[in-house]
Amino acid sequence: xxxxxxxxxxxxxxxxxxxxxxxxxxxxxxxxxxxxxxxxxxxxxxxxxxxxxxxxxxxxxxxxxxxxxxxxxxxxxxxxxxxxxxxxxxxxxxxxxxxxxxxxxxxxxxxxxxxxxxxxxxxxxxxxxxxxxxxxxxxxxxxxxxxxxxxxxxxxxxxxxxxxxxxxxxxxxxxxxxxxxxxxxxxxxxxxxxxxxxxxxxxxxxxxxxxxxxxxxxxxxxxxxxxxxxxxxxxxxxxxxxxxxxxxxxxxxxxxxxxxxxxxxxxxxxxxxxxxxxxxxxxxxxxxxxxxxxxxxxxxxxxxxxxxxxxxxxxxxxxxxxxxxxxxxxxxxxxxxxxxxxxxxxxxxxxxxxxxxxxxxxxxxxxxxxxxxxxxxxxxxxxxxxxxxxxxxxxxxxxxxxxxxxxxxxxxxxxxxxxxxxxxxxxxxxxxxxxxxxxxxxxxxxxxxxxxxxxxxxxxxxxxxxxxxxxxxxxxxxxxxxxxxxxxxxxxxxxxxxxxxxxxxxxxxxxxxxxxxxxxxxxxxxxxxxxxxxxxxxxxxxxxxxxxxxxxxxxxxxxxxxxxxxxxxxxxxxxxxxxxxxxxxxxxxxxxxxxxxxxxxxxxxxxxxxxxxxxxxxxxxxxxx
Numbered sequence: 199x200x201x202x203x204x205x206x207x208x209x210x211x212x213x214x215x216x217x218x219x220x221x222x223x224x225x226x227x228x229x230x231x232x233x234x235x236x237x238x239x240x241x242x243x244x245x246x247x248x249x250x251x252x253x254x255x256x257x258x259x260x261x262x263x264x265x266x267x268x269x270x271x272x273x274x275x276x277x278x279x280x281x282x283x284x285x286x287x288x289x290x291x292x293x294x295x296x297x298x299x300x301x302x303x304x305x306x307x308x309x310x311x312x313x314x315x316x317x318x319x320x321x322x323x324x325x326x327x328x329x330x331x332x333x334x335x336x337x338x339x340x341x342x343x344x345x346x347x348x349x350x351x352x353x354x355x356x357x358x359x360x361x362x363x364x365x366x367x368x369x370x371x372x373x374x375x376x377x378x379x380x381x382x383x384x385x386x387x388x389x390x391x392x393x394x395x396x397x398x399x400x401x402x403x404x405x406x407x408x409x410x411x412x413x414x415x416x417x418x419x420x421x422x423x424x425x426x427x428x429x430x431x432x433x434x435x436x437x438x439x440x441x442x443x444x445x446x447x448x449x450x451x452x453x454x455x456x457x458x459x460x461x462x463x464x465x466x467x468x469x470x471x472x473x474x475x476x477x478x479x480x481x482x483x484x485x486x487x488x489x490x491x492x493x494x495x496x497x498x499x500x501x502x503x504x505x506x507x508x509x510x511x512x513x514x515x516x517x518x519x520x521x522x523x524x525x526x527x528x529x530x531x532x533x534x535x536x537x538x539x540x541x542x543x544x545x546x547x548x549x550x551x552x553x554x555x556x557x558x559x560x561x562x563x564x565x566x567x568x569x570x571x572x573x574x575x576x577x578x579x580x581x582x583x584x585x586x587x588x589x590x591x592x593x594x595x596x597x598x599x600x601x602x603x604x605x606x607x608x609x610x611x612x613x614x615x616x617x618x619x620x621x622x623x624x625x626x627x628x629x630x631x632x633x634x635x636x637x638x639x640x641x642x643x644x645x646x647x648x649x650x651x652x653x654x655x656x657x658x659x660x661x662x663x664x665x666x667x668x669x670x671x672x673x674x675x676x677x678x679x680x681x682x683x684x685x686x687x688x689x690x691x692x693x694x695x696x697x698x699x700x701x702x703x704x705x706x707x708x709x710x711x712x713x714x715x716x717x718x719x720x721x722x723x724x725x726x727x728x729x730x731x732x733x734x735x736x737x738x739x740x741x742x743x744x745x746x747x748x749x750x751x752x753x754x755x756x757x758x759x760x761x762x763x764x765x766x767x768x769x770x771x772x773x774x775x776x777x778x779x780x781x782x783x784x785x786x787x788x789x790x791x792x793x794x795x796x797x798x799x800x801x802x803x804x805x806x807x808x809x810x811x812x813x814x815x816x817x818x819x820x821x822x823x
Contacts (some may be wrong), residue, residue: 222247222254229420230254234264234351235380237417241387243441244622244655245427248384252353253282255382256299257289259351266298268350272368273303274359274620279598300349304328304364307371309595311335311342328363335370346374352381358390359619362404369410383414388445389655391616391648427622428658436463437655444644444651452647460630460650464663473629473666474502477510477610487611487623489653491631494671494678494689496612497817503612504724504780504816511606512782512815513613513621516676516692519601521591521786523559524550524568526808527718529584533802539585540578543569558607558722559784559810571600588808592788605783605813607722615653626657631668674764678817685822686768688761690729690779691815696741697754698787698811699795704735707800709749710809716750717784717810725781727814729753731774739773741814743781750781750812761820769822776818787811 222230229240229251242248256269273279279301287296302310305327312330334342352375360368372381390408411417425434440459449455468476477488477499490496493514503510528546531553532538537545550565560568569582575596576586590596604611611623630650654661669687671678678689702710726744731737739753739761753761761773788808789796796807803809 222251223424225420225422225424226251226254229382229422230258232382233380234259234262235378236382237380237414238382239411239414239417239419240382240384240422241419242384242422243386243388243425244437244652245425246422247424247426248355248422249282249285251422252355252382252384253285254289256286256353260286260290260292260295260299264350266295267300268348269299269353270307270349270351271299271301271353271355272307273301273355279303304354304360304368307331308367311345325363328367332363332367332370335367335374338374346371347376349375350379352379354381354383356620357383357385357407358387359392360407361392365405365407365410368407369413372414381417383417385411388441388648389619389652391619391645391652427655430659433657433661436661440651440654444647451643453643453650456647456650457630460628460654460663461665463661464630464665467665468629469667470498470502473627473664474499474506474508476627476662476664477503477612478506478508485608485610485623486625486627487613487618487621487656488627488629489613489615489618489656490629490666491615491649492668492671492678493614494669494680494817495629495631495666496614497678497689497691497815498669499612500782501778501780501816503610504726504782507723509607509609509722509724511604511608511611513604513611513617515614515617517605517815518693518696518785518813519594519603520811520813521596521788521808522561522563522600522602523718523784523786523810524554524561524563525572525587525591525600526786526788526806526810527553527559528568529588529806529808530714530802532584533806538805539583540581541572541584542581546572546582553718557718558720559718571597575600584806588788588806589791591786591808592790602783602785605785605815607783615649618656619652622656622658624658625660625662626653627662627664628653629664629666631666675760677760677764679764679768680817681768685820686765687778687817687819688764688776690757690761690776690818691813692757694754695757696751696811696814698751698809699789699793699799700738700754701741701749701752701811702799702803702809703795704738704749704752707798710800710803713749713751714810716748717812720781720784720812727779727781729773729776729779729818731772739776741779741781741812744777751814765820769820771820771822773820776820778819779814779816781812781814783813784810785813 226247229238232238259269260266271282273282283296283301286299287293290296308328308331311334312327354368385408387408390406428434440456443449443452443455496514500512528549531549532541535549546569547565554560572582572587575590576583669680671680680687701713727741728744729739729741732740739758740749741751742749765771765773786808796804
C-alpha cells in the first residue's frame with residue numbers, strides 16, 4: 199500500500215524493530231516453526247527481532263494452509279498494525295492473505311467484542327469498552343463463542359505494558375480460547391515500567407499482565423536474546439550489561455549499578471541551557487530523541503527551545519490526542535462550498551487547493567494521501583461521507599495516521615521515558631537526574647533501574663548520557679508545579695485544559711471566524727502566549743498572544759478551578775494571569791453529536807462539528823501577591 203505522506207526531510211524517531219537480521223537465527227527459527235497449537239510465552243529484549251519473528255510465524259502459518267481469518271494479531275498502536283500487515287504480506291508473498299489476517303489494537307478488539315457481536319453497550323471511552331468486553335468474556339453468548347472459536351492462533355505483543363483491566367482482558371481472552379488453539383505472547387520483563395508509576399505521585403496502576411502469566415497453563419517459555427537493533431559491538435555489550443543487572447539481578451543494588459554504568463559512559467554534566475543548545479545543534483541532522491523521567495523536566499526544556507524559536511515535538515503523557523488540522527480545515531471549506539455531507543474527489547481537490555495546499559495545516563500531506571485517508575475513514579462508494587469522518591474522529595475510531603501522537607511542528611523529540619516506550623532513534627540523549635528513588639523500597643529502586651534501561655535501549659547508533667538538573671516538583675490532581683521565590687510554575691497543557699468549544703461561542707459566535715483564521719495561519723514557529731481572566735466574558739480565562747489581545751483559545755472551567763485552587767494555596771491569589779506559556783501546534787477539535795453547545799455555533803461549524811484548536815503547553819508562571 200502506498201504511504202500517505204510525502205517523504206520527510208528528517209527521519210521519524212519511532213519505527214519499531216526496524217533492524218532485522220539477514221536470516222533468522224536458531225532461537226528465532228524455533229519459535230517461527232512451532233506447531234500452530236503451541237502456546238508460547240516469548241521473552242524478547244529490545245531489538246531482538248520480535249516483530250520479525252511474529253510476522254514470519256504468521257507467514258509460515260499462512261503458507262501451511264491456515265485460513266487468514268483464523269489468525270488474530272494484537273498490537274498497541276494502529277501504526278504498528280499497518281507495519282505488521284505490510285511485513286506479513288512480504289514474508290507470505292501474498293497481499294490478499296495478509297489482508298485477511300485480523301490485526302487489531304487491543305482497544306479495537308475490546309470495542310469489537312463490546313459493541314460488534316450483538317451486545318448494545320453505553321460506551322464513551324476505551325476503558326468502558328475494555329470493561330464491557332471483559333464482562334462479555336466472563337459470560338460469552340453463542341455469537342461471541344463463534345467469533346472467538348474461529349481463531350486457531352492468537353499473537354499478543356508488548357504484554358509487559360498491560361496493566362489493570364487490560365491485563366485481565368487479555369488473560370480472559372487467552373484462557374477462553376478453544377483447547378486446539380495456540381497463542382504466542384511477547385513480553386520483556388526488563389521493560390515492565392508501569393507497575394510502580396510514571397510520575398512520583400501517580401501510585402500503583404494495578405496488576406500487571408506479567409504477574410498473571412502463572413495462570414496460563416500448558417504454556418512454554420522461549421527467549422530471544424540476540425540484539426540486532428545496533429551494529430555497534432560496544433553499544434551492544436553495554437546494553438547487555440544493563441540487561442543483566444535489571445533482569446538477572448546481577449547486583450544487590452540494581453539502581454545504583456545501572457546509574458554507575460550510565461555515568462561511566464556519560465558526558466559532562468549539563469544544565470538546562472546546555473541541554474537546549476545540544477538539542478538545537480543536533481536537530482540540524484537526523485532528529486534525536488531526548489528523554490527525561492518527568493513531564494515537568496520536558497516542559498522546562500521545551501520552554502528553552504521555544505525561546506530560541508526551535509521547532510521540536512513533545513512526547514509526554516497527558517497531552518491531548520487530537521486530529522490532523524487539515525481534516526477540520528478541509529471539511530469546513532467543503533461545507534462552505536455547499537458540499538455536504540457527501541464529497542467527491544474533484545470537490546475535495548478544489549477545496550484542498552484553496553484551504554490547505556502549501557500551509558502548515560497540511561502537515562506535509564499531499565492531497566492524494568489526504569483523500570486516501572478520508573476514504574479509509576468514511577468511504578461512501580466513490581465518494582466520502584464527511585459526517586462519518588467527523589463522527590469517527592470525535593470518538594478516535596480512526597486510523598492512527600489521523601491522530602497526532604507527537605505534538606509540535608517537527609525536529610527533535612523531547613519526551614519522558616514512559617511515553618517513549620516502543621520508540622527508537624538513531625541518536626538518543628538520556629538525561630539522568632540526581633538519584634531520587636528510596637533504595638530501601640526495593641521494588642521502587644528496581645523499577646527505576648528498568649526505567650533507565652528502557653531509556654538507554656531506544657538508541658540505534660548513538661547514545662549520549664548527560665547528568666542533568668531536575669526540578670523539585672509537587673503535584674495537585676496529577677498536575678506538576680514548582681515553587682520559585684517570586685511565585686510558582688505550574689504545568690499547563692494537559693488533556694482538557696483548553697475548552698475549544700467555548701472559545702467558539704464567545705460573543706455568541708461572532709469571533710469564531712476570526713479565531714479560526716488566526717489558528718489556520720499558524721506557521722509552526724512556537725509563539726508565546728498568556729492566560730488572562732476576562733471579566734466581560736464571565737471571568738473566562740482567555741488564552742492570548744503575548745503582548746496582544748488576540749485570543750486563540752480559552753481554559754476549560756475545570757482546569758481554571760484547579761489552577762485557582764493551586765494558586766490560592768501556594769501564592770494566595772487567584773490564577774487570573776498566567777505567563778510564559780507557548781502555542782506549539784494546531785489540531786482538529788471535534789464535538790460529539792450529543793454536545794448541546796454545537797447548536798449555538800455559527801455556520802459552517804454547527805453543521806460540521808469540527809474546527810481548529812491550539813495546543814498550548816508550558817510551565818506557566820503565577821506570581822505571588
